[in-house]
Amino acid sequence: MVYDPWAKTAAPPSHAVVAVVLQVRDGVLQVLLWERALEPFAGNWSLPGGALAPDETLAQSIRRHLAAKVDVRELSHLEQLETRSEPDRNPLGRELATAFLGLIPSDLDPALPDDTRWHPVDELPELAFDHTPIVLAGRERLRAKLSYTNIGFALAPEEFTISQLRGLYRAALGHDVSATNLQRVLLRRNLLVPTGTQRESGPSGGRPAALFGFRVRALEITDQFAVLRPPAA
Amino acid sequence: MVYDPWAKTAAPPSHAVVAVVLQVRDGVLQVLLWERALEPFAGNWSLPGGALAPDETLAQSIRRHLAAKVDVRELSHLEQLETRSEPDRNPLGRELATAFLGLIPSDLDPALPDDTRWHPVDELPELAFDHTPIVLAGRERLRAKLSYTNIGFALAPEEFTISQLRGLYRAALGHDVSATNLQRVLLRRNLLVPTGTQRESGPSGGRPAALFGFRVRALEITDQFAVLRPPAA
DNA sequence: GCAAAAGTGTTGTGTCTACACCCATGT
């Protein structure tokens, strides 16, 4: 093992992984929370996660822990957020935690165990540890990336109408979004492709909506260098 | 201590911190590298850093390790980049590493120990561990933030002319930048304030340059919501 | 006067928001 300043003192800190799993449900951005059974914070809501095991990466670890809560294949996106290290963040002993952001398309409804529930991000209960700022950091990351990447793909079903997509953006961004302009921005940036098919009208009539899908369902930066971009030549 | 899956197997992984310390020197973006004395990778260049100690945060830790290399008070900005966890990233044993991005204003010239040197980021030698991608990630972070934050303050002296600032942006971005438009963008966004003073002309003449400073010398997002911004009302 | 360096005026382009208007369907 590497030289270890802990050798004569205590063991190195244990390392936890947690995930901010977000999904737009009922038109509201919600986060998957888990009711803790054990101390510390027994009975409190917290982010799902667990301890890092030997020989797995952080990403593998969070996937393993999430597998106990949801079907991991339903995760459309997963990225690292930040690592928290306040010495007293866990009252039972030193513990680092690396947080991830996970997204689930709005058309899926994973079966959940009894101790796990969706909560609107706008009405978070008191969370264990430092999980509240982590959830808010996850939401901020999502909001920012909606502006300059194609990350919308991770919130949306394979096929959707523009007004459905508008609902997802509105829920994630926390403000109204015009369907007209959303369509134009995403088409201009070549993120969306029409499937050619249409959705039939509802019972109250109305023009049938065209269906679209994201051209690429993996993260791409679509608005690099908004300003100070390289010279044309 | 928290429940520990390592208890019956091995100790938890040791945790290292490293920093990508960047400065524009001689018009070129350079990174502070340290020549390793010990295995693994003895003799190779690597990022400065070291082991996390008990009772310090990651940020405190990287400051402590950097203090052995440079005067930490010269760091104008420090932020967390990412945590690396590939099990074999250290051949001597499992080790996680959290990387930071640090910036130093171009007018400072910290005294360095013998084993430490600046290297142009464009001509990196072979680096130990996974440090090459970490350096490139640091440069990308800086480049992106130059576009939508005031992070230029961390590369620049307290007072500077627009052409000096242009040199810093050009070195960091890797492409030419027009002084004319740089001035306009940063003034429009209200990042710069004229100090009212001027720099005297050089020996070959030329109009004396006005001096500017950053209005705020702490990170601020200045171009939030480039698109999909909230409705005007 | 001339060169050098800094700074301003101006034009054109592209992207975005807002809003009016048109289209397709059900009752």
Added chain:
DNA sequence: ACATGGGTGTAGACACAACACTTTTGC
């Protein structure tokens, strides 16, 4: 016909890059 929801046309605001031009200095 008319209500409902979807989609297009268009105009105005704004930010930006490019480049010509002017200003201020040293020689």
